[in-house]
Amino acid sequence: NAGVMQNPRHLVRRRGQEARLRCSPMKGHSHVYWYRQLPEEGLKFMVYLQKENIIDESGMPKERFSAEFPKEGPSILRIQQVVRGDSAAYFCASSENPGPYSYEQYFGPGTRLTVT
Amino acid sequence: GESVGLHLPTLSVQEGDNSIINCAYSNSASDYFIWYKQESGKGPQFIIDIRSNMDKRQGQRVTVLLNKTVKHLSLQIAATQPGDSAVYFCAGIGSARQLTFGSGTQLTVLP
Numbered sequence: 075n076a077g078v079m080q081n082p083r084h085l086v087r088r089r090g091q092e093a094r095l096r097c098s099p100m101k102g103h104s105h106v107y108w109y110r111q112l113p114e115e116g117l118k119f120m121v122y123l124q125k126e127n128i129i130d131e132s133g134m135p136k137e138r139f140s141a142e143f144p145k146e147g148p149s150i151l152r153i154q155q156v157v158r159g160d161s162a163a164y165f166c167a168s169s170e171n172p173g174p175y176s177y178e179q180y181f182g183p184g185t186r187l188t189v190t
Numbered sequence: 191g192e193s194v195g196l197h198l199p200t201l202s203v204q205e206g207d208n209s210i211i212n213c214a215y216s217n218s219a220s221d222y223f224i225w226y227k228q229e230s231g232k233g234p235q236f237i238i239d240i241r242s243n244m245d246k247r248q249g250q251r252v253t254v255l256l257n258k259t260v261k262h263l264s265l266q267i268a269a270t271q272p273g274d275s276a277v278y279f280c281a282g283i284g285s286a287r288q289l290t291f292g293s294g295t296q297l298t299v300l301p
Contacts, residue, residue, distance in 0.1 A: 078233070107289075114199075116279050116291030117234065130288065165233050178224075179289065181233030 078182035093153040099168030106149045111163040209267040213280035220282040
């Protein structure tokens with residue numbers, strides 16, 4: 075049973091370009107979460123999605139960032155017109171049942187985005 | 191709002207000794223806490239969790255203690271091994287039902 079998969083593992087973009095990060099949840103999981111981790115810091119929640127729905131995007135920057143989780147295919151985190159401050163590790167997690175006490179989220183290996 | 195933090199950014203222990211990693215939180219509405227282990231270049235890995243109606247929970251070589259009076263929790267690792275070297279995060283869930291992570295403690299196990 076494959077775990078959460080993310081690709082690419084490393085992504086280099088020049089300022090102004092677009093970055094697309096992909097996440098395939100664990101088999102049977104229909105809930106996906108995206109987090110951002112800056113160097114020497116903990117993970118910061120960005121967005122929570124179910125299939126075809128954004129449930130909570132309170133951690134997403136208002137501009138340039140968007141996320142989707144289509145009926146078919148992986149979840150995508152899209153960053154338009156990247157800036158140096160977007161350089162970070164982006165982690166995806168998935169869960170089966172995110173009830174009040176079912177927060178066992180399984181994390182992927184992350185995508186390390188570098189903006190030059 | 192919710193705030194979760196850690197006391198020390200680094201901790202070094204001798205192999206075989208016990209490790210204690212501490213965490214404080216500010217939101218008394220937090221009702222669920224999780225400890226994660228993150229090795230270099232990898233995503234966080236679930237270690238153990240605890241609900242707010244508990245004071246202590248034990249796993250294999252790990253124990254989490256929760257003191258709601260002073261809003262403090264700790265992770266104890268017994269007989270620390272080289273493979274335990276990693277960054278450890280506590281994370282809490284409050285009214286917003288989001289995971290809020292602390293900044294992490296880098297545990298280094300010395301031979």
